[in-house]
Amino acid sequence: MFVLVAVLTGIRPASAQLEIDITQGVAAGIPIAVVPFEYRGSEPPPHEVSDVVESDLKRSGRFEAIAHENFLSRPHDHDDVVFKDWRLIKAEALVVGRVIRMETDLYRVEFRLFDVFKERQLGGFRYEVTGSELRKIAHQIADFVYEALIGEPGAFDTRIAYVTLQVEDGERTYLLRVADSDGYGPRTILKSKEPILSPAWSPDGEKLGYVSFEEGRSMVYVQRLQDASRQQVAAFKGINSAPAWSPDGRTLAFTSSRDGNPEIYLLEVASGSVTRLTRHHGIDTEAAWSPDGRHLVFTSDRSGRPQIYRIRRDGTGVERLTFEGRYNARASYDPNGERLTLVTNQGSGFRIGVYYLESQGLQVLTDETSLDESPTFAPNGAMILYATQKDGRGVLAAVSSDGRVKQTLRFQKGDVREPAWSPYNQKL
Amino acid sequence: MLKRNQFVLAAVFSLVLAGCGGDKGIKGEEGEGGGDGVTASGLSDGSGTSGSMLDADMEELLGTNKVYFEFDSAAVDQPSRRVIEAHSQFLIENSDVNVVLEGHTDERGTREYNLALGERRANAVAEIMVAYGVAPGRIQTVSYGEERPAELGSDESAWQMNRRVVILR
Numbered sequence: 001m002f003v004l005v006a007v008l009t010g011i012r013p014a015s016a017q018l019e020i021d022i023t024q025g026v027a028a029g030i031p032i033a034v035v036p037f038e039y040r041g042s043e044p045p046p047h048e049v050s051d052v053v054e055s056d057l058k059r060s061g062r063f064e065a066i067a068h069e070n071f072l073s074r075p076h077d078h079d080d081v082v083f084k085d086w087r088l089i090k091a092e093a094l095v096v097g098r099v100i101r102m103e104t105d106l107y108r109v110e111f112r113l114f115d116v117f118k119e120r121q122l123g124g125f126r127y128e129v130t131g132s133e134l135r136k137i138a139h140q141i142a143d144f145v146y147e148a149l150i151g152e153p154g155a156f157d158t159r160i161a162y163v164t165l166q167v168e169d170g171e172r173t174y175l176l177r178v179a180d181s182d183g184y185g186p187r188t189i190l191k192s193k194e195p196i197l198s199p200a201w202s203p204d205g206e207k208l209g210y211v212s213f214e215e216g217r218s219m220v221y222v223q224r225l226q227d228a229s230r231q232q233v234a235a236f237k238g239i240n241s242a243p244a245w246s247p248d249g250r251t252l253a254f255t256s257s258r259d260g261n262p263e264i265y266l267l268e269v270a271s272g273s274v275t276r277l278t279r280h281h282g283i284d285t286e287a288a289w290s291p292d293g294r295h296l297v298f299t300s301d302r303s304g305r306p307q308i309y310r311i312r313r314d315g316t317g318v319e320r321l322t323f324e325g326r327y328n329a330r331a332s333y334d335p336n337g338e339r340l341t342l343v344t345n346q347g348s349g350f351r352i353g354v355y356y357l358e359s360q361g362l363q364v365l366t367d368e369t370s371l372d373e374s375p376t377f378a379p380n381g382a383m384i385l386y387a388t389q390k391d392g393r394g395v396l397a398a399v400s401s402d403g404r405v406k407q408t409l410r411f412q413k414g415d416v417r418e419p420a421w422s423p424y425n426q427k428l
Numbered sequence: 429m430l431k432r433n434q435f436v437l438a439a440v441f442s443l444v445l446a447g448c449g450g451d452k453g454i455k456g457e458e459g460e461g462g463g464d465g466v467t468a469s470g471l472s473d474g475s476g477t478s479g480s481m482l483d484a485d486m487e488e489l490l491g492t493n494k495v496y497f498e499f500d501s502a503a504v505d506q507p508s509r510r511v512i513e514a515h516s517q518f519l520i521e522n523s524d525v526n527v528v529l530e531g532h533t534d535e536r537g538t539r540e541y542n543l544a545l546g547e548r549r550a551n552a553v554a555e556i557m558v559a560y561g562v563a564p565g566r567i568q569t570v571s572y573g574e575e576r577p578a579e580l581g582s583d584e585s586a587w588q589m590n591r592r593v594v595i596l597r
Binding site for chain 1: 500535536538539541543544545547548569570571580
């Protein structure tokens, strides 16, 4: 079979290929005013920092950005702020700042966050960055604002990996892509005529594990993002799939049917040694690690239908977790290890749910579509990104882990599926 | 699209098969989901046996190369079993021919679980072939899970056509 697989690096289209519609927000988001940052420089900056900050905050569903035309003043620094101007338009928080072009491709970014009612500065920073780092700094500013006002870390300075299927003239092309968490700057890291699925971030955010059919059947690969170097790590007889990194990045769990039927195996990345974790004649697949690395959850149909089970890392102590619903699958932990997100079918379609490990309660979060799958927590646990179908097309959507905020992410073309939210990026 | 690719593959394979001196030029063809392009030509003139019921049955059964399944199931029903046994008989009579069994699922449920389910379906067909007497070494299985639907669309009629094992000689 002729297969074309191209490993790509460094192709970066200029514009965002993703639009995000907030279909449902928190009724009482925090009213915030983001004043367009002052710019000092001859040529326009490559990115408008304050625009990125404002759209991040809006996208979270937790803020209500006040329209700029209502602003009574446009401060850029501490001394310019007249708090009364902001109380009058009912802003609770205020972001001001400026960008100064220091020299070719060097910018100074300053910003301050104020509590309008307490008339107090909650924080302020100054960074010096290159033009290409301006968006990253904007996401970090948004993360700071989010944490200062919500009380939990933000997850804007992160990335998403996903798979796009494009069909042109009957030719199928699968693209594995990585973009910023707001969909900006998608980079294709693998292109193939054969299916690609299950991207999995290494905990350091430097590698992706994934399943590719480029050799005619499913095999697991690991690819380094920086230099696009990659390695086939599981190519046993039968299926090879569902890669999942341990929190320390040393072990890759995966599914293989090399011993006859799908079981979960653990690959020690450094030595290449493989040990078998599960032992059952049913299907065992979709392993995911607990944040402390002591347990894995997985999908098994050993009871007759797919349900979620938990097992210790040493292969002992298998227990069934889910009993509600006829189909529960593809579970993964939140960063605190208290909840799982999963695909659940309670009789009316495939939906995204959250399972609370302590109370053993299952909450269904989505209800508009019936082919929801591949849920993935943001590294702060606040949002869950997942794949679904709208109007016969694969799209990504996000829901807050309490179900209150919902968004649809619209891509310009193609069928989009298999999202995976990255760990936190390295800070500048 | 996909169908065309598989069609081409199957067609190429038939040519190879014909070129290999198989006196029964039976084309295992992956056709459109519903009406299988039945091209079991040459059976009657090639084999030269009398037109017994068995041959007629064989011809009809070999004319289809797909068997279908219920949701989340790898159970093979009786009509499907007869199709599989006819292909097994063909394999026994044609020892130079090997078979690839492609397991597929519909789009419902998770992709990874479906990958496993597709394999289970392919294995279920393989087991029937082995029980019939086909050497295991001549059977190769591959699961595509839900990744290669025969029919697009999100309704029961499309799902039904997609929950399948394709027998490729």
